[in-house]
Amino acid sequence: MTPKPRPEILRYTAFTTDPAGGNPAGVVLDAAGLDDPAQLAIAAELGYSETAFLSAPPAGLGGAAGRAFTVRYFSPLAEVLFCGHATVATAIAFAERHGPGELLLATRAGTVPVTVAEENGVLRATLTSVEPAVLDVTERDVTRALDILGWSAADLDPAFPARIGYAGARHLILAAATRARLADLSYDFDALAAFMRDLDLTTLQLVWRESEQVFHVRDPFPVGGVVEDPATGAAAAALGAYTRELGLVPPDAVLTLHQGADMGRPGELTVELRAGDPRVRVSGTGTRIAQTVAGR
Template structure:
């Protein structure tokens, strides 16, 4: 473990909102080279945010923009996670404030993730391009256990959106509510859902309700990270984009708006862009420093 005197500065940013009181907060350490795994976990646990990002020098052989390529790791208060969208956006915004907007490349455990940062009228926005997504079926028994843990009757699901496990850097169980009221009523069995998620290697459960063809409201229980609910979830947004395209629920070229955090009093907005012929899913959001 590093000594207190040698620990680098821990920054605090929110992602998917330009309001520090909105979106999803993340810790960001821009120079984590002196920290070991225990240090990173301790920082993340001390902050209590759903994830924090830790940047170090890039691995050898990674071809990215000079001076703008990094290895990035993500820790929840309980454990390391392979990929986190909101902490990626937060880190990208923090770097842009120091280096200016432009391209970045992050080496994540899930693979290389390019990020493009822009600034317009003082607002900084970052767009990440996910690793290649996939979708897989969920067993009937596992679905029944998830619904029991959520206390959601199967009749409250939207039949147009079949339950699936979706991946775009991390695994998420996608469940669609038939009504906004169903989505708003979230009081689940923390330990029961956590146990199922560990068994299925899930990062969050992506709960969605479709308001219109391209507008969705989403919520993400995150008990495996030690957090009841994630306020704005970029990794799940990317996975959902891949899911919606794979199942033909949206057009091949589509721009989706995901609103998240409203039920927590931390509203945020995620833009998901799909391009025909390109497997990557792009997730865009604003970011701003807290405090």
């Protein structure tokens, strides 16, 4: 029997229009027939923090015909419940082939609507998170995280208490007191991975506030097999929920997050909060990376 060829595997980067910037993701627009080991193998082969796989939607999912899907995300090491940058990358890849509009994605974390619009000839995707939550974290766990990072309590901004933010995945949010502290990131990879598994964290969301609505962020991601995520949509949504929950921004706010510059892959994420709506919107551009892995 002739083996079934692998589907087309695309490479896109999210939250930038520069193929050398933002956060790269694998995108498989037709993952029908790929089992879990095959999806994990593709993600490991690409080596990106996540690869997204689209397949038929679950029964009963609404949305326009042909624009509703099940989506699963795999890092090189394991499945991830939700990934923002791979969602943006997937939506832009789909829109380039089928036109802008609405997508409805059934993720393991819940249903995520995505809108793709063309602005001045550039496609921009906006995802709406699942309902977020902001959770307390113990002083002991914060101390453990700081020790692994090589930070001290004096390195933290007291206006931003440590919390776990959730908007499809869990992120420990720690705010640096200075941009220099954020820029100097070096940590014990295995120790941080073990710590994150203990707390069921996807990344650490390390932030520094430049101005009222402008933040710089970094996201260590050892549980996914990579040192750092260059642009993290799920963590951006969690940060948006955190800033609202703690009254650090107005009920209606648009935040700009700069991420990846310290890695040489700058990207920009936009986070929108709307009064009366608990869900968080995260938007950004994206572009294709030239190389495509053909079925083989």
